[in-house]
Amino acid sequence: MVKHFETRRGVFRAVNGVDVECAPGTITALLGPSGSGKTTLLRLIAGLEEPTCGRVFFDNEDITSLGVQERDLGFVFQGYALFKHMTVAENITFGPRMRKMGIDLDAKVEELLKLTGLTGLGGRYPPQLSGGQKQRVAVARALACNPRLMLLDEPFGALDPLVRKSLRRGLREIVQQVGVTTIIVTHDQEEAWDLADHVVIFNKGVIEQRGTPEEVAREPASPFVMNFVGDVNHLPSHCQLVRKMGFHTDKPYVMCRPSDLSVYTNFEEAPHAAPATVHDKANVGRVVRYYLRFDDGVDVDFAVSRRVDEERYDMDVGQRVFVEAPPSRLMGFDYPELDGTAVVA
Ligand SMILES: Nc1ncnc2c1ncn2[C@@H]1O[C@H](COP(=O)(O)OP(=O)(O)OP(=O)(O)O)[C@@H](O)[C@H]1O
Numbered sequence: 001m002v003k004h005f006e007t008r009r010g011v012f013r014a015v016n017g018v019d020v021e022c023a024p025g026t027i028t029a030l031l032g033p034s035g036s037g038k039t040t041l042l043r044l045i046a047g048l049e050e051p052t053c054g055r056v057f058f059d060n061e062d063i064t065s066l067g068v069q070e071r072d073l074g075f076v077f078q079g080y081a082l083f084k085h086m087t088v089a090e091n092i093t094f095g096p097r098m099r100k101m102g103i104d105l106d107a108k109v110e111e112l113l114k115l116t117g118l119t120g121l122g123g124r125y126p127p128q129l130s131g132g133q134k135q136r137v138a139v140a141r142a143l144a145c146n147p148r149l150m151l152l153d154e155p156f157g158a159l160d161p162l163v164r165k166s167l168r169r170g171l172r173e174i175v176q177q178v179g180v181t182t183i184i185v186t187h188d189q190e191e192a193w194d195l196a197d198h199v200v201i202f203n204k205g206v207i208e209q210r211g212t213p214e215e216v217a218r219e220p221a222s223p224f225v226m227n228f229v230g231d232v233n234h235l236p237s238h239c240q241l242v243r244k245m246g247f248h249t250d251k252p253y254v255m256c257r258p259s260d261l262s263v264y265t266n267f268e269e270a271p272h273a274a275p276a277t278v279h280d281k282a283n284v285g286r287v288v289r290y291y292l293r294f295d296d297g298v299d300v301d302f303a304v305s306r307r308v309d310e311e312r313y314d315m316d317v318g319q320r321v322f323v324e325a326p327p328s329r330l331m332g333f334d335y336p337e338l339d340g341t342a343v344v345a
């Protein structure tokens, strides 16, 4: 799929050759920096945007020339509002009524209200609902026409983390029960990891990596993905830690995840480790975060759960420590490789 926009500054390559395949009944999460082309891809799939080139298939049927209405989709788009002058029930049945689907509308409403945990709220108007309830109505409305594919663009964007979490779990159950193939765009990585069978990492209109959440977390395919997915330390590649670990790269910097560091408090335990000093310590919720400073002045973050900290570390500021980072978990990089801003050709 390719989508180039003509702009005054030239051709803008919003989507620049991506190939996404979604297995029936699965959830695919699209992740990527702002402006990387996620919404554009959903709009192309939905038929709201005409591709520069590329095609959309449902099973083996080429649907590229079909209009939006003919594609059998349900969608909840970024900031997509409910009809305020219609009740929840009327919002949900809007699609089936427009399409004269000839189904038992009352039964459909009851089924979808139950599925989305909104039983009893069918007669309310959107202003009488909480944000989370409105989002669930939007999902129910998207499901009302029995879509072949559901497209969700940051459906829980503006909600507080607890509500998001419960909606997320609800969504997963709904998708499993209905068996509808789903593509969701989210900025929230925890959300993607929690929900998705597959994740697709976008950058500048192309796919950097795709795979199961575990694969992407375990084996990031590029410095961009490693930096984008989860915490990382950035180190100069000639620093003590990198050299002591015997890691070689021709790149000027090296990344490592705080969770991949091994920290010892006795030199005897790790005679080949790089010595450092606990420079600072912060309690952030259930995690204790240490800032370690190597003797060459380079700093790293090291984070452990509070329980592990109490059992194993409980280090003091100023204390000497010995740090190892397995070379297999280090990755050389240069800063331009991490840049997620799109290019104008
Ligand atoms: N009609 C248009 N004309 C010109 N440029 C466009 C048009 N629509 C989108 N773009 C550009 O294409 C790029 C991709 O936009 P898109 O909305 O797909 O990004 P996104 O990944 O969804 O970002 P966000 O996470 O901020 O929602 C952006 O830089 C945007 O400015």
Ligand SMILES: [Mg+2]
Residues within 6 Å of the ligand: 038, 039, 040, 078, 153
């Ligand atoms: Mg978007």
